[in-house]
Amino acid sequence: MATINFKSVGQTQQQAKDEFTLSTLVPIGIKTPLRLSSKLGLFEMNYSLEDQTADNLRNLLQTNWGERVGLYDFGANLRPLTADFSSQEDFDNEAVSRIKNAVSRWMPYVELIEFTSEVDRLENQSTGIIKITVTYDIPRILVSNKKIQVVLYVI
Amino acid sequence: MADNRIRRYLARDFDSFRTELLGYARQYYPDQIQDFSEASIGGLFLDMAAYVGDNLSFYLDHLYGELDPETAVENINIERALINSNIQITGAAPSSVKITAYIEVPVATPGDATPNVDLLPIIKEGTTFSSENGITFTLVEDIKFALDVNEDGNYSLNPQTERRIGRVRNDGKVLSYLLALSGVCVSGQETTQTFSIGGFIPFRSLTLSQGNVTEIVKVYDDKGNTYYEVGSLTHDVVYKNVNNAASDNVLVKDSLRILPAPYRFVKSTSLRERTTTLTFGGGFAESLDDDIIPDPSEFAISFPYSKTMSRVPVNPEKLLKTNTLGIAAADTTLTVVYRYGGGLNHNVSVGSIKSISDLTMVFPKSPNNTNNSKVRNSLEITNLERATGGEDALTKEDLVALIPLVKNSQERIVTKEDLLARIYTMPSNFGRVFRASVASNPNNPLSTQLFIISRDSTNRLIISPDTLKINLKKYLNSYRMISDAIDILDAQVINLQLKFEVVIDPALNKTTVLASILNNLQKQFNVKRMYIDQPIVISDVVYTIFTVSGVIAVDNVQFVNAAGLINGREYSSSTHDIKSYTKRQMIFPPPGGIFEIRYPEVDIIAKVVS
Numbered sequence: 001m002a003t004i005n006f007k008s009v010g011q012t013q014q015q016a017k018d019e020f021t022l023s024t025l026v027p028i029g030i031k032t033p034l035r036l037s038s039k040l041g042l043f044e045m046n047y048s049l050e051d052q053t054a055d056n057l058r059n060l061l062q063t064n065w066g067e068r069v070g071l072y073d074f075g076a077n078l079r080p081l082t083a084d085f086s087s088q089e090d091f092d093n094e095a096v097s098r099i100k101n102a103v104s105r106w107m108p109y110v111e112l113i114e115f116t117s118e119v120d121r122l123e124n125q126s127t128g129i130i131k132i133t134v135t136y137d138i139p140r141i142l143v144s145n146k147k148i149q150v151v152l153y154v155i
Numbered sequence: 156m157a158d159n160r161i162r163r164y165l166a167r168d169f170d171s172f173r174t175e176l177l178g179y180a181r182q183y184y185p186d187q188i189q190d191f192s193e194a195s196i197g198g199l200f201l202d203m204a205a206y207v208g209d210n211l212s213f214y215l216d217h218l219y220g221e222l223d224p225e226t227a228v229e230n231i232n233i234e235r236a237l238i239n240s241n242i243q244i245t246g247a248a249p250s251s252v253k254i255t256a257y258i259e260v261p262v263a264t265p266g267d268a269t270p271n272v273d274l275l276p277i278i279k280e281g282t283t284f285s286s287e288n289g290i291t292f293t294l295v296e297d298i299k300f301a302l303d304v305n306e307d308g309n310y311s312l313n314p315q316t317e318r319r320i321g322r323v324r325n326d327g328k329v330l331s332y333l334l335a336l337s338g339v340c341v342s343g344q345e346t347t348q349t350f351s352i353g354g355f356i357p358f359r360s361l362t363l364s365q366g367n368v369t370e371i372v373k374v375y376d377d378k379g380n381t382y383y384e385v386g387s388l389t390h391d392v393v394y395k396n397v398n399n400a401a402s403d404n405v406l407v408k409d410s411l412r413i414l415p416a417p418y419r420f421v422k423s424t425s426l427r428e429r430t431t432t433l434t435f436g437g438g439f440a441e442s443l444d445d446d447i448i449p450d451p452s453e454f455a456i457s458f459p460y461s462k463t464m465s466r467v468p469v470n471p472e473k474l475l476k477t478n479t480l481g482i483a484a485a486d487t488t489l490t491v492v493y494r495y496g497g498g499l500n501h502n503v504s505v506g507s508i509k510s511i512s513d514l515t516m517v518f519p520k521s522p523n524n525t526n527n528s529k530v531r532n533s534l535e536i537t538n539l540e541r542a543t544g545g546e547d548a549l550t551k552e553d554l555v556a557l558i559p560l561v562k563n564s565q566e567r568i569v570t571k572e573d574l575l576a577r578i579y580t581m582p583s584n585f586g587r588v589f590r591a592s593v594a595s596n597p598n599n600p601l602s603t604q605l606f607i608i609s610r611d612s613t614n615r616l617i618i619s620p621d622t623l624k625i626n627l628k629k630y631l632n633s634y635r636m637i638s639d640a641i642d643i644l645d646a647q648v649i650n651l652q653l654k655f656e657v658v659i660d661p662a663l664n665k666t667t668v669l670a671s672i673l674n675n676l677q678k679q680f681n682v683k684r685m686y687i688d689q690p691i692v693i694s695d696v697v698y699t700i701f702t703v704s705g706v707i708a709v710d711n712v713q714f715v716n717a718a719g720l721i722n723g724r725e726y727s728s729s730t731h732d733i734k735s736y737t738k739r740q741m742i743f744p745p746p747g748g749i750f751e752i753r754y755p756e757v758d759i760i761a762k763v764v765s
Contacts, residue, residue, distance in 0.1 A: 029190030029197050041187070056194035070169055070202040070209075074193060106194050 028052045032059060049141050054148055057110060060102055061134070061150045076102040078152055082130065085154045088119050091130070099134065111137040113145070121154075128154045167212050172205035224558050230426045230551075237426070237554055240561045241386075242580060244424040244554060246367030246431075247497035248587045249342040250545030251622050252538045254284060254508055256298050257335050259321050259533035261526060266328035270318075272310055272520065274530050275301035275334075279515035284340065284536055286503040291512060292340035292542075293494070300336055301519050310520055339622055340508075340538075342545060343369055343496035352376075355485040357437035365495040367548065368431040371422055372492040376484055383416040388436055388480035392416055419481040429548060433491065436481020501545035502612035508538040543609050543620045546587045568634045574605065574641070581630050588619065588627065590646065592687035594746060602640040606687050606747035608648065614682055616648045616727075616751050646687050647748040648727040650717040652758040653680070657700060658708040658765060665763055668705040675699050676759050680752040687749045691742045710764070714742055717758065724754055 018039075027045035029052045037044045046052040063075030076098050081091055096115050103110050114135040121128035130152045137144045160183055166172045177191055180201070191197045220226040224236035237244055256278055260270035278298040285291050302313040312318075313336060321331035350361050374382040383393045393416045420433045511534065518527050549557075560576040568574050571593040578591045589610045596602040607627070609619040624643050631641060653676065659668045679699050693712055700709045714733055717726045729748070736743045744750055752758045 026186055027188055029188060029195045032196050034196065045188070046190075052190050052195065055196075056190070056192065059196070060194045068199070068202065069206045070173075071193060107192075 029055065031055060050138065050143050050146070053107070053110065053138055053141075053143075054146065057103070057107060057134070057136070057148055058150060060106055061099065061132070061148070074106065078132075078150075082152050082154045085130075088117065091119075092117055095132065103136075109138060109140055111139055113137060119154075130154060166208065167216075169205050169209040172208035172212075173201055176201050176204055224555050227555075233551060233555060234426045236558060238423070240558045242554060242557050242561050243422075244426055244429075245549060246369060246424065246429045246495070247501075247548045248544060248546040249369050249494070249497040250501040250503070250542040251339060251341045251620065251626075252292065252503070252508070252542035253337045253540060253620075253622060254292065254294070254340050254536050254538045255335050255337045257333060257533075257535045257537075258300065258530055259331050259333055260300075260530055261331045262329055265324055265330055268329075269312060270332040270334065271526075272301065272312065273524065274518065274521065274526055275310060275312060276516045276518050276527070276530055277301055278338065278534075279517060281345070281513075282515050283344075283512040284508050285510045285512050286542075287507045287509065288500065288503060290342050290501050290503055291344045291496070292342050292508055293345055294338050294340050296338050298336050298338035300334055303519070337539075341369075341494070342501035342503075342542065343367075343494050345372060345492065345494045347490060347492045350489045350491070352484045352487050352489050355439050355483060357439075357483055358434055358480075359483050360432050360434045361489070361491070362430055362432045363491065363493060363495075365493070366429045366431075367497055368422075368424070368493050368495045369497055370494040371431075371433070372494060374420065374433070374489065374491050376487040376489050378487055380418045380484075382418040382420050382435070382484070382489075383414070384422055385416060385419045385481075386421070388419065388421055388434070390416070391419070391481070393419075417482050418484075426551060426554070431493075435483045438480065438482045439485070497545055498547050499545055499610070499612050499614070501542060502610075503538070503542045504612075505539065505541050506537050508536065508542075511536060540620065541611055541617065543611060543617060544587050544623050545612070546589075546610070566634070567636060568631065568639070569636070571603070573634075574603070574631070577631060577634055578605070578607070578627065581627065588623070589616070590685075590687050590749060592646065592747060594688075596642060599640070601638070602642055604642050604644055604747065606644050606646040608646040608687065608749055610682065615753055616682060616749065618645045618648075644747060647729045647745055649729055649731045649744050649748050649750050650726040650753045650758075651691075651733075651750055652715045652717050652760065653696070653712075653752060654715060654760045654762070655696070655700065655712040656710045656762045656764045657706055658710070659763055660705045660707055661765070663705040668703060669761055669763060671703045672700050672706065672761060673759055675703060677755040680755060680759070682751055685749055685751060687747060688744060689750070690744070691750055693737075693740045693742065717753070724757070726753055727751070 025047045027041065027047055028049060029046050031044045031046050031051075032055050035044050036042065046055060060074075061076045061078065063077075064079045065073050065075055065077045068074040076095075078095055078098060081094055081098075085091055092115070095117065099115065100112060103112055112134065114133075116133045118131045118133075119128060120131070131149055132152065133147055133149045135145060135147050137146070160179075162179070163175055166175045180188065180191065188197050191201050193202075221229055221232045224233055224240075227233050227236065234244070258276065260274050262269070263271040263273070277300065278294065280294055280297050282294040283291055284294070299313050300316055301310040303310050312334075315336065317335040319333045319335075320329050321333045322329075324330050346365060348363060348365075352359070371384050374384075376382070385391075385393060393414050417438075418436075420435045422431060422433055424431045514531070514534070516531055516534070518524065518530075521527060557576070557579060560572060561580065568577055574593055575591055578588050581587070587609070588607045590608050592606045594604045594606070596604050607619050607624070608616050609623065611617045627643060635641060657669075657672065659665050676696070676699055679696070691714065693714075696712055697709050700706055700712075716731045716733055718728055718730045719726060729745075731745060731748070733742055736745070742750075
């Protein structure tokens with residue numbers, strides 16, 4: 001049986017470092033999906049522009065028209081493409097166009113580099129998932145070749 | 156701790172709320188969050204807060220808008236505003252017309268100078284006729300060929316009857332006379348609806364099945380009670396014209412009586428469906444004696460504790476002391492007789508009323524004489540004048556436009572505005588004035604000149620019929636002050652032709668541009684936009700033409716007076732010297748005059764020049 005005096009319990013070096021770092025950094029935006037913070041503040045926050053931009057881009061790609069209050073045409077509006085999915089080529093052409101339009105309007109500071117998609121049909125062939133990977137740069141903050149992947153369901 | 160943060164309350168819409176919230180967050184929470192771009196979750200929260208603010212602001216605006224009838228959009232609120240302003244929502248107005256009945260009445264003895272008095276009939280009120288286009292007209296007064304002046308059973312030929320010789324025997328002796336006499340008819344149909352009434356329910360409402368109800372003729376129950384229509388359930392007496400039985404009845408036909416009205420109802424019409432609802436009182440007849448034995452003399456003021464009295468305000472419409480707002484019908488069958496129907500198409504043309512739908516003809520002196528059927532069968536009718544006064548139902552916008560007029564008015568006619576409001580709100584069963592204007596009488600400082608004009612079924616201006624003027628006179632008489640005089644005059648209709656030259660862009664289709672110009676001008680000179688004493692501003696006409704796309708220049712705009720018969724088209728006989736009435740590019744009508752482009756399709760003449 002071990003007996004430990006609480007006076008000898010402290011923080012690890014890393015914990016102390018993180019706490020110091022967080023208290024000196026300025027939060028930029030709320031991290032998604034929303035979750036309560038276990039450290040400072042109510043929600044977990046992004047502390048770097050790179051992370052915040054990645055978060056915003058993901059939200060943009062996964063939002064469809066009509067979903068955002070007050071901004072009916074916000075989003076890349078990709079879900080409708082999955083409703084009448086016929087061929088990957090048609091899907092890719094339209095998806096690229098929509099992503100480009102949405103990013104140039106809502107996040108013009110992001111420079112799109114590459115688009116890849118991968119269709120994984122399920123057994124009955126009428127449903128499946130589409131994994132979209134977008135590679136992008138953020139020239140203003142010297143971020144390059146950053147990748148983000150979103151998953152859409154063929155319905 | 157005092158909160159010194161500055162909040163601004165000027166934001167009203169989504170964008171301004173968002174801008175305010177963004178500024179607030181950046182000013183007071185820069186160390187908490189920085190990204191409020193549209194793509195971020197911070198931006199989403201900002202949008203949602205702005206959306207809530209926008210919604211609240213919208214409903215606040217909406218609620219305030221609903222308080223003012225001019226900005227209100229919900230029918231129920233507009234209805235309330237109309238009721239508060241004492242404006243009756245009405246359906247389409249019926250037209251009225253004088254029809255002439257012709258009968259052939261044999262003489263008692265061949266060669267008599269007068270027709271057989273025993274065979275003179277009375278065509279009773281309620282007889283219905285129909286026009287060629289199927290409109291029903293109901294006689295609203297008896298046509299009395301036989302007249303009993305002294306009500307002693309001695310009938311004679313009505314002196315107003317027009318008489319001509321009918322059939323003549325070979326020896327030249329007159330066998331019969333052709334008689335003609337007129338009576339007033341109103342369009343629309345009369346119908347009877349019965350309601351089976353159960354137990355006592357205060358303020359019971361009954362909705363009539365027909366729309367466009369123009370008049371409640373009679374309401375009675377099977378216990379013999381008559382229910383009177385009142386303006387408000389607080390009015391416990393009604394004024395009624397009854398036959399004057401005194402010796403001066405030749406000079407004064409009717410006298411006004413005050414009748415107690417314990418059984419009463421108010422009429423209201425829905426703005427949307429134009430259905431009519433009758434609302435009865437809230438009292439129970441078996442428990443409230445005050446209502447059953449009403450007595451106007453109870454109004455007399457008693458002052459047992461004092462020998463002096465001060466001035467007392469009196470509401471002449473509330474003379475009885477009752478505890479309720481009228482008695483509600485209970486455990487009975489209620490019968491409602493009412494008249495409905497109307498519209499512009501009820502203004503039928505001359506000679507179009509020929510058919511007799513339902514004839515009630517009585518012979519006071521010989522009810523069973525076989526000769527009666529000959530007289531009955533000889534009846535023919537026609538209308539020698541056009542039916543007028545029929546109007547489509549006032550639109551919601553028309554009714555709302557009446558509110559400012561009526562709001563400043565009162566039960567008495569004091570100002571010119573009162574007079575106009577009273578004319579335009581005259582019950583539609585008396586016919587309807589299309590435009591009215593009031594001017595001082597230059598010859599009599601105590602008198603006012605009232606100019607009126609009506610419309611026919613083709614929307615053209617016509618002189619208001621005599622029946623309408625008589626109705627108007629009676630109607631205004633009950634509201635005017637005893638010392639006031641009102642001269643009802645016909646407004647002078649000045650028919651105009653508009654001529655102008657226009658230069659049109661050669662690159663465009665001239666016909667299309669010209670059609671647009673003519674269309675805009677026809678709208679501008681639509682009779683609904685014309686008022687008595689309203690001048691025509693020539694610059695407005697030029698502006699209307701010039702704003703049509705493709706018009707390069709407008710020149711030589713001139714108005715010409717059209718009067719009499721021109722190329723088969725009938726214009727007003729009034730002539731007008733336009734040149735002498737033109738001042739500073741404005742053409743004025745004569746006092747009490749109204750301009751009209753009677754045939755806009757031919758009276759607006761454009762010439763395309765290059």
